[in-house]
Every structure is written in structure tokens, then in C-alpha cells.
Amino acid sequence: MTKLARDGRxxxxxxxxxxxxxxxxxxxxLKLQRCPRGGVFFYPRNRCPCxxxxxxxxxxxxxxATVYSFTVDRMGHDSNLADRVPYVVAAxxxxxxxxxxxxxxxxxxxxxKVGMPVEVSYEDVDDVTLINFRPV
Amino acid sequence: MGKRAAAIVALSEWAPQxxxxxxxxxxxxxxxxxxxxxADGEFxxxxxxxxxxxxxxESPMFGPSALAEYLGVQSNFNEVVDLxxxxxxxxxxxxxxxxxxxxxxxxxxxxxxVPAPRRVxxxxxxxxxxxxxxxxxxxxxxxxxxxxxxxxxxxxAATPSFAMIASRYCExxxxxxxxxxxxxxxxxxxxxxxxxxxxxxxxxTIDDVMNSRMIADPLKLLELVMPCFGGSAVLVTSAExxxxxxxxxxxxxxxxxxxxxKSVTYMPDFIDTPIRMAADRAxxxxxASREAIDMASIYDCYTITVLLTIEDAGFCxxxxxxxxxxxxxxxxxxxxxxxxxxxQLGMGQAGLSGGMSHVTEAxxxxxxxxxxxxxxxxxxxYVNGTGGMMAEQVALILEGA
Ligand SMILES: [Zn+2]
Numbered sequence: 001m002t003k004l005a006r007d008g009r010x011x012x013x014x015x016x017x018x019x020x021x022x023x024x025x026x027x028x029x030l031k032l033q034r035c036p037r038g039g040v041f042f043y044p045r046n047r048c049p050c051x052x053x054x055x056x057x058x059x060x061x062x063x064x065a066t067v068y069s070f071t072v073d074r075m076g077h078d079s080n081l082a083d084r085v086p087y088v089v090a091a092x093x094x095x096x097x098x099x100x101x102x103x104x105x106x107x108x109x110x111x112x113k114v115g116m117p118v119e120v121s122y123e124d125v126d127d128v129t130l131i132n133f134r135p136v
Numbered sequence: 137m138g139k140r141a142a143a144i145v146a147l148s149e150w151a152p153q154x155x156x157x158x159x160x161x162x163x164x165x166x167x168x169x170x171x172x173x174x175a176d177g178e179f180x181x182x183x184x185x186x187x188x189x190x191x192x193x194e195s196p197m198f199g200p201s202a203l204a205e206y207l208g209v210q211s212n213f214n215e216v217v218d219l220x221x222x223x224x225x226x227x228x229x230x231x232x233x234x235x236x237x238x239x240x241x242x243x244x245x246x247x248x249x250v251p252a253p254r255r256v257x258x259x260x261x262x263x264x265x266x267x268x269x270x271x272x273x274x275x276x277x278x279x280x281x282x283x284x285x286x287x288x289x290x291x292x293a294a295t296p297s298f299a300m301i302a303s304r305y306c307e308x309x310x311x312x313x314x315x316x317x318x319x320x321x322x323x324x325x326x327x328x329x330x331x332x333x334x335x336x337x338x339x340x341t342i343d344d345v346m347n348s349r350m351i352a353d354p355l356k357l358l359e360l361v362m363p364c365f366g367g368s369a370v371l372v373t374s375a376e377x378x379x380x381x382x383x384x385x386x387x388x389x390x391x392x393x394x395x396x397x398k399s400v401t402y403m404p405d406f407i408d409t410p411i412r413m414a415a416d417r418a419x420x421x422x423x424a425s426r427e428a429i430d431m432a433s434i435y436d437c438y439t440i441t442v443l444l445t446i447e448d449a450g451f452c453x454x455x456x457x458x459x460x461x462x463x464x465x466x467x468x469x470x471x472x473x474x475x476x477x478x479x480q481l482g483m484g485q486a487g488l489s490g491g492m493s494h495v496t497e498a499x500x501x502x503x504x505x506x507x508x509x510x511x512x513x514x515x516x517x518y519v520n521g522t523g524g525m526m527a528e529q530v531a532l533i534l535e536g537a
Contacts, residue, residue, distance in 0.1 A: 002272070002276045002283045002284075002287050002288065009288070010276070010283075010287050010288050011288055012283065012284035012285070012287075012288050013278070013283065013284065014284065015278075015279055015284075018284055042285075043281050043284070043285045068304065068406070069300040069301070069303045069304035069307075069406055070300060070303060071296050071299035071300050071303055071352040071353050071354075071355075072350075072352065072353040073290055073296055073352050074349075074350050074351060074352060074353070075295075075351055075352065076290075077271055077290065077292050077293040077295055077296055077352070078271050078272075078287070078290055078292045078293075079271070081290050087290060089289055089290045089291050089296045089300070089352075090300075091300060091400070091401040091406075099401050099402065100285070100401065101285055101286045101289050101291045101399065101401045102289055103289050103290065109353075113307075114303065114304055114307040114308075115307075130288055130289070
């Protein structure tokens with residue numbers, strides 16, 4: 001679920017299952033669940049999508065990733081983000097395996113490339129923390 | 137030789153419109169489409185014993201009973217399909233399978249996509265007479281992963297997702313933007329011969345596509361569908377009943393469906409789509425070879441969708457889609473007729489009815505009813521439906537009797 005930030009952008013509304021992920025982000029840590037069989041998965045779930053078991057444990061990750069793919073949104077497909085165009089929407093592949101949706105920040109949109117190494121970059125907005133990535 | 141248990145024998149299709157001048161409820165549109173389809177196939181209303189629909193606003197719950205009551209139909213098979221753009225293709229095989237197992241014989245498949253009349257009492261909530269979709273597509277519901285992990289980063293609507301797929305494909309296989317543009321140009325040529333196409337009088341060139349506005353890199357305006365209103369319906373019946381229908385029966389000889397993800401980010405591989413599994417199953421079931429296909433009717437929300445479908449449905453090897461498009465003439469009189477109605481890129485995307493246009497066009501071609509754009513030899517068609525973010529995939533093999 002989303003709520004609108006004071007500046008008008010949509011923000012995540014954590015729930016009991018996902019709250020530890022958002023709490024860690026606020027403390028500048030990228031934390032996900034690791035299943036002893038399937039490895040690290042994203043997004044947080046009550047059971048592992050590899051085997052549906054619940055013996056996963058939270059783990060602090062490296063924050064390293066590569067750009068799997070991206071686009072530059074020139075239109076603001078979300079009208080709540082229209083005043084931010086152009087912005088880079090990306091899927092990054094974490095060093096530990098899973099993919100995340102994110103924004104690439106800290107460089108011009110023209111400088112983003114598929115396969116580019118990036119690292120996590122936190123952005124506090126109101127009472128939640130967004131997880132962006134920036135070039136290494 | 138594949139399945140020959142059920143055939144499409146009749147249809148109705150409304151010309152897509154950017155603005156819809158005569159607002160009506162989905163149930164009203166369904167009644168009108170049903171009457172037109174029954175007339176096309178010379179069926180009596182009381183022969184109908186199966187209904188397949190998508191969710192309708194007037195009855196978000198209990199949809200089939202609402203529709204059966206409204207149409208005055210007593211029905212043995214009642215199905216709501218929710219597969220995004222793949223819904224119509226998914227509806228067709230469900231109807232055929234239900235007929236094959238013998239639970240019903242004559243199934244109406246309904247895809248109304250029209251704006252409801254204005255509410256007289258509530259001045260504030262007047263619906264606009266213009267095609268609009270919420271960019272969040274319901275993904276912002278409480279508890280939805282999309283609302284927490286996709287929407288805040290701008291991964292909304294569909295274009296950014298398909299743009300990311302195109303981005304990775306073009307990076308790995310070096311396909312030129314002009315090659316993607318050719319898909320839009322040749323489909324537009326086909327649309328010029330379709331009186332129902334929204335772009336029937338607007339030819340375009342490769343340069344027009346290349347010079348159109350960049351929307352989400354690398355996708356440009358003329359590579360995107362135009363949302364419209366419209367509606368369509370088809371009648372699926374048993375092989376036995378099909379013999380007494382006025383038009384050539386079109387058998388569903390093979391079908392397949394596959395699904396792996398909702399958000400594009402979690403697609404197992406951006407450039408190896410669920411189409412492969414769906415198409416492999418459909419071809420295997422039908423016994424038809426890829427080379428024998430006379431025409432392809434491929435879901436085309438974007439140009440990249442067509443290129444990936446050509447590859448993953450097995451018409452060429454992975455990475456060869458660009459070369460395939462350059463080598464073939466995709467026009468209705470060409471050597472590889474593709475989306476002879478103009479596709480949704482040329483005809484307009486009338487909600488779910490846009491997906492149905494790929495089915496209705498294949499049926500019209502196989503029945504020899506495609507008028508000014510008739511494919512010379514049309515006995516075997518490949519039809520494909522794509523839903524969501526390259527997520528829901530349905531493949532159909534249609535064969536003329
Ligand atoms: Zn597991």
C-alpha cells in the first residue's frame with residue numbers, strides 16, 4: 001500500500017512482515033531473509049518462495065549490486081512523480097542474488113548502463129526510508 | 137492432428153474509439169454484443185449454456201450470476217478470467233476445454249470495454265468519457281508488495297516495465313531501434329485496410345516512429361498502444377453444433393498458458409518470457425509446425441512485445457528476432473502476415489477487447505471474412521495473448537475446418 005509523502009510522492013506502508021526490512025533501512029542497513037535452501041530472497045515474506053518453509057533468518061547484506069535493466073521515465077507515468085522527470089527506474093541484481101526495483105541516483109540518466117556496478121543509497125522521506133542505488 | 141472438440145463460429149467487434157459517445161454499462165454492452173454474436177452465428181439465445189467474462193464494475197462479486205440474470209441465460213459453465221491482456225485468449229481455451237469435457241456446448245465469451253453513464257446525483261464523481269486507467273493497476277492495496285517495493289520507485293502502469301525489457305534486450309542483442317520501428321510501420325499499413333482501426337487513415341514511416349517523442353527509453357510514442365473504448369464477443373461451440381453454423385468453423389486445435397510473476401522485476405529472465413512455455417504446449421497439442429502457420433496474431437502492447445513473442449513462440453532463435461523482422465514482409469499480403477488488423481498499435485487498445493482483437497482477426501481471416509485485407513491462404517493461425525508485465529501468457533493455435 002502507498003501513502004503520499006508531504007512532498008506528494010508515493011511512499012511504502014510497511015506491514016508486520018515487512019517492517020524489519022524498513023526498520024533496518026532507517027538504520028542504514030540492507031537486511032533481507034535468507035532461507036537455508038533457497039538463499040536470500042526479496043521482498044520480505046512470511047515463507048520462502050523457493051520452498052515455502054519458514055526457517056529463514058534475517059541477514060545484513062553487502063549493499064552491492066549491478067544494474068540488470070533500467071529505463072528513463074520522461075513522462076512521469078505516476079502523476080505524483082511527474083515533477084521529478086527524467087528519473088531512472090531500474091531493476092538491480094544484488095550481490096547476494098535477488099533483484100530489487102529502485103531508482104538510480106547520483107549520476108545523469110544518460111550515464112546509467114546495463115551491467116553497471118552500483119551500491120545502496122538510503123533516502124529518508126517522512127517516516128520511511130527509500131532504498132536507491134548509485135554508481136560505485 | 138490436434139484437438140477438434142470446439143470451434144469459434146461467430147463474433148461481434150466494435151470499432152475502438154478514443155471517446156465513447158453513448159455511455160453504457162458493461163452488462164448493457166454484453167447484452168448488445170451477445171445479440172450481435174448470436175445473429176452472426178444464427179444461434180438461438182436459449183442455446184447458450186456457458187458464459188465467460190472478465191470482472192465487471194456493476195457486479196465486482198457474483199459477476200456470472202449478475203450477467204446470466206441480465207441476459208436471461210441459464211448456464212452450466214460460468215467463468216471469470218483475470219489475466220490482464222491475456223484474458224481474451226485465456227477465455228477462449230477455457231470455453232473450449234469446458235465444451236470438450238462436456239459440461240456445456242455453446243459458450244458466449246464477452247469483452248465489453250465501455251464507460252458507464254454518468255451518475256446523475258453525484259456531481260463530483262462524474263466519470264470522464266475518455267479511456268483512463270489508474271497507473272497503480274490496483275497494486276497499492278494494503279499488503280500488496282507492489283505498493284511497498286515498486287510504486288514508490290515509479291514502476292507503475294506498463295510502459296516503464298516493457299521499456300526495461302526492451303532496454304536489456306537491445307543491450308544484449310544489439311537490435312536497432314529502426315527494426316522495432318518496422319513492426320509499428322507495417323502494422324500501421326495493415327490498419328489502413330481495416331475500416332475499424334482508429335489509425336485507418338494515418339500512414340506512418342520509420343522516420344515518424346524514430347522522431348516520435350521518447351516516452352521511457354528506448355520506447356517512443358509510436359511504439360505504444362493508444363487506450364480506447366470498445367467491445368467484442370465470440371461464440372465457441374461444439375464440433376457437432378459448428379457444422380450447422382453459416383461461417384467456416386475455426387477449431388482451437390492447441391493451447392497453452394504460463395505465468396511466473398507479476399512485477400517485471402521478478403520475471404525469471406527479462407528476455408526469456410513465459411510465452412515459450414505457453415507456445416510450446418500449444419504447438420505440441422495441435423501437432424502443427426511453426427512453418428505451417430499462415431498468419432500470426434500477436435499481442436502488441438509495444439513493439440518489443442512482438443519481437444520477443446516471435447522469438448519465444450519459436451518462429452526464430454533467441455537473439456534472431458531483429459533479423460527475422462528485417463527479413464520478412466509483415467503486411468497482410470507479405471510472406472509472414474502479422475497482425476493483419478493493424479494490431480492494437482494500429483487499431484487501438486480497447487481495454488480487454490484489444491486482446492480479443494487478435495482472436496477475432498484470426499477468425500475473420502480463417503473464415504475468409506477479412507475483406508480488403510484478406511490473407512490469400514488462411515487455414516492456420518497462431519494467436520497470442522500477453523497480460524500485465526510480460527506476465528500472463530496464452531498461446532492458441534486456430535485451424536479452419
Ligand atoms: Zn526456501
